[in-house]
Amino acid sequence: MSEPTVQITAYTVSCFPLDDIDGNSWDLRVEYCGRGRWAVRWLGQQCADAGGNFEWEPSNSSRTDEFLDAHRFSLDEALRIAKAAAPGVILNGMTPADAIAWRLAHRDKD
Numbered sequence: 001m002s003e004p005t006v007q008i009t010a011y012t013v014s015c016f017p018l019d020d021i022d023g024n025s026w027d028l029r030v031e032y033c034g035r036g037r038w039a040v041r042w043l044g045q046q047c048a049d050a051g052g053n054f055e056w057e058p059s060n061s062s063r064t065d066e067f068l069d070a071h072r073f074s075l076d077e078a079l080r081i082a083k084a085a086a087p088g089v090i091l092n093g094m095t096p097a098d099a100i101a102w103r104l105a106h107r108d109k110d
Contacts, residue, residue, distance in 0.1 A: 007032075013040075013082035015096035022103070026089045026096045028082045030075070038078035039071055042089060047071045052085035 009032040016023030028048075029041045039057075040048035047057040049070050058067060073081065087096060094102065 011079065011082075013079070013086050015086050016100070022099060023096075025091050026086070026099065028086050028089065030078045030082050033072055036074070037068075037072035038075050040073075040078050040082045040085065048081055048085055050077075050081065052081055052088070054085075 011030040012027050013030060014020075014023050014027040016026065025043075027042075029044070031039050031041055033039050040052075041057070042048070042054055045056060046054040048054050050073070057063070057071070089096065091099075
């Protein structure tokens with residue numbers, strides 16, 4: 001029997017504190033895709049290009065070489081893209097900073 005191996009296959013890039021209950025909605029994931037290439041994903045279904053623009057990721061059988069070339073990166077490049085894109089992710093009309101500020105402004109009113 002071969003010895004089990006351990007490999008890091010994903011990183012979370014977030015503007016929220018660790019374990020924040022709301023963070024996972026805005027978090028970006030840098031995920032290993034094989035062949036030394038990494039993707040930047042949001043909500044598991046959208047994938048960033050080199051400019052940090054997100055689009056729906058086609059199913060495996062529908063991904064073209066052009067899509068893969070535009071949406072797969074070295075680990076360093078994927079982490080750079082994710083860090084640059086994370087503050088601008090918009091969900092329900094709010095960026096991470098907007099969501100944190102809203103929560104702080106309404107914290108004492110509940």
